Amino acid sequence: MVDIKLEINCLFLIGQTMNSSNIYNPTTRHPSSQFPQIKTLKDLQQVHAHFIKTRQIHDPLAAAEILRFYALSNHRNIEYARAVFNQIQTPNCFSWNTIVRALAESSVSEHPPEALFLFYRMICDGLVAPNKFTFPSVLKACSRIGNAQVGRRVHGMVVKFGLDDDEFVVSSLVRMYVMCGVMEDAHSLFSRSVADCGDLNEKKQEGNVVLWNLIVDGHVRLGEFGAARELFDKMPQRSVVSWNAMISAYAQNGFVREAVEMFRDMQIGDVCPNYVTLVSALPAIARLGLLELGKWVHLYAGKHKIGIDDVLGSALVDMYSKCGDIEKALLVFEQLPKKNVITWNAIISGLAMHGRGKDALDYFSKMERAGVVPSDVTYIGLLSACSHGGMVEQGRSFFNHMINVVGLEPRIEHYGCMVDLLGRAGLLEEAEELILNMPIQPDDVIWKALLGACKVQGNIEMGERVAKILMDLAPHDSGSYVALSNMYASLGNWEAVSNVRLLMKDMDIRKDPGGSWIELDGVLHEFLVEDQSHSRAEEIHSMLEEISNELRLEGYKPNTTQVLLNVAEEEKQSALHYHSEKIAVAFGLISTAPQSPLRIVKNLRICEDCHSSIKLISKIYKRKIIVRDRKRFHHFEHGLCSCMDYW
Template sequence: MISGYAQHGLFKEAVEMFRDMQIGNVRPNYVTLVSVLPAISRLGALELGKWIHLYAGKNGIGIDDVLSSALVDMYGKCGSIEDALRVFKQLSKRNVITWNVIISGLAMHSRVDDALDYFSKMERAGVVPSDVTYIGILSACSHAGLVEKGRAFFIHMINVIGLEPRVEHYGCMVDLLGRAGLLEEAEELILNMPIQPDDVTWKALLGACKMQGNIEMGKRVAEILMDLAPHDSGSYIALSNMYASLGNWEVVANVRLRMKDMDIRKDPGGSSIELDGAIHEFVVEDESHPRAGEIHSMLEEISKKLSLEVHRPNTTQVLLNMDEEEKQSALHYHSEKIATAFGLLSTAPRTSLRIFKNLRICEDCHSSIKLISKIYKRKIVVRDRKRFHHFENGLCSCKDYW
């Protein structure tokens, strides 16, 4: 049942069933641990993941290739890349899967130099890279804007290792080129792919168009996506946001009317934080938490302290037709800010916070949390849809390239 829940994306239900086992004094075995760890990874439930690791050691459950890879993956995806590295280094034997997991984890945490170094170590250890290895290493290059290195790895995969690129590899290359502003080259790569590009590949280009402000190409790509995946809200939202950034509210209204006619709904932004083994979830403008009043007061305190740091809210991120004051208020209650405020309220000074968001972090929240980490002397780790951001002393691990 736990495995079934996890495989169908019901991660909370998988973890709840695992907790029910504990309450019912049913001892988890090897299969249980392997089944529940992916759900823990997705939820960011680090404390529960640590408990499972400790439980396996104390109860003589053999940590083989499968379980060790799951543990390394769990630590990386729960925001503790140092623990992932510690587990990896303790392994007496490492196969291609464990190498892939640590390389992808390092890439996700903006540890690009380390990811490249571990790729070299993998080759020196005589382990032949797989197609998954190259997805991780190309993602690392994309996160850091290493265009030439990315091109070299792509060619190495084909000419030296003899692997045929999958659609995921092309998607990584499109993302790499698009982020670097090479939109025409990225589009040309898609159009000349020997395999059919999927919606994820086109979405990478659409995201780059939004980032680079290329409305004409963005409109063209969005139309392609609407044909490929007509009921996916992402392309409609991206197109709407591009026109909203230009203040073209008539086109924005038309796009949203089209969504309404097709009963397409935007995925709501949500963030979560784990404290004392419990996961607290928040959505935009959330007032449902039992400590909502305290959270609101903390948000007001944060806002005042940010203003003293000459922080100006980036209202270009509010893509709605409202006045400046309303836009600033809307930014104030983004889910990751609410989760951050709750974390500051609920933990001792200098305690690190780990926040998990289902969408890409916006520019205003990114700049705000950088300053919050400096003001409150906290390390704040935020996992968004794409990667981890490690905020500390007013800086971010992504170096503002994301």
């Protein structure tokens, strides 16, 4: 049926080709000279029609060229390519390779198996022997379907046809085994191929780099990061692909410090970062809040003429937002020549985490006016903005709009945002009812959001109930135990606190330590509670004492209700004195020029006492202090905070 349709389409265009001298030259004998000016599929069909009319289509070279254009060019159409191939009476090896490659590379799931079937036909016909260009496509088809058993049979044919020493074929074999998760066979081929790598020419060395990259990638795919790093460190030669593979693997799997360390090591070497490197490194830089390094990446892109498109632009907007410079994020966003839904999501989420809820909603309106269709991620940003700004009605409206107007199915993250929104506003019963009536099973993140709200609102009864649910859901997660213990401590119920902590001890559950860090001159300085390990510990201690004295002069009184220990008042005040974010602020004050801003990142939610203290510190020392905690940003300046004490 397809063949008939193709013939009709092409013959219909024959009349048009008679007046299309710009498409082909009738006086030219060689068919390949008629292709250079093809710009559209219609142009290609006109040339095809002319070949049918002039019977050039029976020339194997002409048919092969037509097939190649349909199968592999920018004007590709697999349906037509298949039809053309079926009309070739005796396909040569080039034609077989072309159709097999087209099907193997196709994004349609049914095509790779069809590529293997055609390869089987080619072998069974026996008229044309496969060559070194056939097997890479066949092995790619095996990789796409994840069938190592078929791959091994193809491997046997590679050996039979004497192509097991060809670099490209061997690379394709290793890639196939890696993609199918058969690392033992991949390692066997790899070891044999790189065994004699001491005396190789440049081309051979490049081939070996490819093999090293493949085997490293295989370990990454299996989550074996230690093995991947061990191999990477042993590589005799590394390409930019080698570095990108490790940076991306670390960043995407939560090893952000290792990703940044790898990125910095790359800069020391002789391999220059490229577009992929920057896109891979920026999320890790953002997670750690390394603004100076992020700025370097931005400058590097400009200096080396790496185009800032919507993908790299979104990564830069996200980086500046998460590193505390929302104004720079807005500037990058506005300068982007092209914006897609991911770019809009990045700026809306950035504004939300900085507490600029109204601005986030304004940008959503701009997004709609630009004709960009919002995604489910867009609504996570909007609901987060409403939550941080206490905009309950707007949050309810967006949630309903997403479901009833846009037709998006809420994910667990949307329900989490709604529970957070309602909980912050003190609407605990409504939040609990929402959880109980969810069409999907609530996870521990949802219940943690409600438990956190119970703690803030002081609802011990609901808090106990939610904590017990959490303990059943995630019995070894410290969060629920710590939150319940803290609620008991805030009420002075030390017996209940003791019982919870004994339970944690019996189950070997340990609380995540609070930590804060600050980047200065490209170096990350990290501090824990009561940390005295820093090389400038004595200076930091002296600065903390000075801060304490200045705070008292301002009338500050320590909020010891935040110290959830059954100790004397003086010890509670001392404990507050050495919270990690205060140590980071003290270090920043002694290490930077007067009136320069400080940017602190904290792994937990900032406590009320530290929040009150840093507000006053910003006034006393005339500093802008930006703190990113686990939930959001706080911009402290002139004794005030951007969150307006609602967080």
